[in-house]
Amino acid sequence: AQSVSQHNHHVILSEAASLELGCNYSYGGTVNLFWYVQYPGQHLQLLLKYFSGDPLVKGIKGFEAEFIKSKFSFNLRKPSVQWSDTAEYFCAVNARRSQGNLIFGKGTKLSVKP
């Protein structure tokens, strides 16, 4: 069965620090990859996505992610975080031509100290 692992449950950073959140998935075939963000009191929003092409994907608010197929990874990065990045971040995967199944990781809570 497919699964998604997010390595960190809670990350605490100071403003201007660099961020990298890990995401690994288990599935041998071709996948679509997503990062979603949930700000406090708000609903899940798409941060970025990968379907094909350049494995380095840029999303909103300065976030980027790199798909490394050989490592089954899709890590999220931001060079300099802001207090407003405080949120919960979810990695999600679905297999190409699958039936409906978008698999989410358990999420990483990011707290940015001003």
Place this chain on the structure above:
Amino acid sequence: ETGVTQSPTHLIKTRGQQVTLRCSSQSGHNTVSWYQQALGQGPQFIFQYYREEENGRGNFPPRFSGLQFPNYSSELNVNALELDDSALYLCASSLGISGGPYEQYFGPGTRLTVT
């Protein structure tokens, strides 16, 4: 452009009762997916509807059922509620089925509490 909307926002039910949750998809989207999100967990896929037909189902019992209407809005029905059904129920819509190059857009969710 109107986003995904869900109703009601909050709901309290008693064990054994039945509940219906509603979702309106984003304009132009023909696919709706439902997820259950327990506290401290990521969303878990319940099922997906594409053009009024079920297109995939997660590991949920048959007492979780759904419908999609011709306008692509959708309902999630849960019969014989159990305490463990307490969760945030999320609806997401997309331009096509999962597996294709389509992202899902999520609604704000319905918080269900079963007592």
